[in-house]
């Protein structure tokens with residue numbers, strides 16, 4: 665029987681990748697990341713096929729027309745999408761599938777039969793978020809502003825009751841990771857016990 669995937673969301677710079685990297689390092693054989701397709705340019709150190717499948721717009725649009733995506737969305741001027749194949753392959757492997765998507769991805773996945781658990785990673789404040797995005801050194805002033813504007817909408821959605829199953833405040837990284845691990849391990853154990 666298919667396991668219950670984890671969908672993680674939160675403003676750009678809130679620490680999703682940092683937290684997930686730690687989870688995958690600690691449990692390399694239990695969780696697997698659903699590698700999305702994007703039209704965004706790779707950042708230094710990002711790997712095609714590991715962080716994303718980096719594709720030109722024409723290829724992305726072809727995949728949409730062929731019905732290859734479970735969901736797809738536009739974010740900060742680029743396209744992002746979860747392919748059905750990425751999720752299927754992980755679910756067949758018996759590992760727990762983890763997806764990292766923005767707010768429209770969350771809303772769209774809720775309309776599918778994926779039966780996921782939803783986690784929101786919340787920054788301690790908008791000021792801290794700005795500093796983290798600046799510190800990461802991956803954004804221009806323009807793309808940073810776009811990402812901060814979108815953050816507001818994501819935070820408001822997260823404040824609505826029932827939008828997420830778990831809200832993880834990422835102030836101290838060790839505390840935040842402890843919270844994520846607790847939720848993820850509980851989801852993993854529910855598979856092992858056949859309760860999914």
Ligand code: ADP
Nearest residue numbers: 676677678679680681682796800834835836837
């Ligand atoms: P996201 O994947 O949500 O866009 P990242 O994981 O890339 O965010 O984190 C954005 C930046 O903030 C990175 O430079 C990361 O090292 C840093 N960061 C993440 N968590 C914390 C934290 N708890 N305290 C301080 N800096 C953090």
Ligand code: 5GP
Nearest residue numbers: 676700736737739744745746764765766769
């Ligand atoms: P980044 O450019 O920082 O890697 O990602 C920008 C945003 O796109 C993040 O909020 C991330 O969660 C989201 N994202 C990444 N992959 C997908 C996807 O496949 N679908 C959707 N809807 N959002 C995604």
